[in-house]
Amino acid sequence: MRSAALLLTSLTLGACVSAPKPEPRPQAPAAVRPATPPPQSPPAQQPVAPNSRFIAPQVMRLPGLEGVIGQRADALERVFGKARLDVKEGDVRKLQFAGEPCVLDIYLYPLSPGAAPTATHVEARRSSDGQSVDRAACVRALGAN
Numbered sequence: 803m804r805s806a807a808l809l810l811t812s813l814t815l816g817a818c819v820s821a822p823k824p825e826p827r828p829q830a831p832a833a834v835r836p837a838t839p840p841p842q843s844p845p846a847q848q849p850v851a852p853n854s855r856f857i858a859p860q861v862m863r864l865p866g867l868e869g870v871i872g873q874r875a876d877a878l879e880r881v882f883g884k885a886r887l888d889v890k891e892g893d894v895r896k897l898q899f900a901g902e903p904c905v906l907d908i909y910l911y912p913l914s915p916g917a918a919p920t921a922t923h924v925e926a927r928r929s930s931d932g933q934s935v936d937r938a939a940c941v942r943a944l945g946a947n
Contacts, residue, residue: 859911861922866938869945870908873921878908881945895919904940905929 862871870878878897879885887898895910906926910919926940927933 856915858913859922861913862924864924864937866936867924867941870921870924870941874918875910878921882906893919899944900929901944902929903943904935906937906940906944 869881873881875885875888875895875897878899882899885897886900887896889896889898893912897908897910899906899908904926905928906924908921909923909925911922912919913922924937924941926935926937928935
């Protein structure tokens with residue numbers, strides 16, 4: 803009987819012990835994605851044929867600029883003197899006039915295909931710190947010289 807009790811106890815204890823769990827398989831690391839996408843080359847652009855499609859510029863219309871807007875470079879130099887900068891790029895031209903009170907940038911564009919560039923836009927800033935100033939006031943200040 804003793805052996806039967808011992809057998810019964812060992813069977814009971816054996817039921818409490820479960821089969822060993824299989825060890826988790828190491829998973830392959832997820833593919834690492836770069837934080838930024840790889841650089842892509844810009845799409846190929848077709849070269850633009852000269853004068854293939856003319857785009858007329860917008861003309862600035864502000865009070866006090868009537869004597870500047872629409873003028874050609876030679877007329878502007880008669881008013882303001884020789885330009886400190888005269889930059890040409892394609893069919894656009896930028897003239898810069900400067901004095902103690904301000905720096906005046908005048909942009910000239912042709913208004914029609916093949917036309918001479920005329921002033922269409924004006925920017926003005928202080929000579930001392932580059933802060934924007936009233937365009938018409940700068941035109942008056944530099945035109946008085």
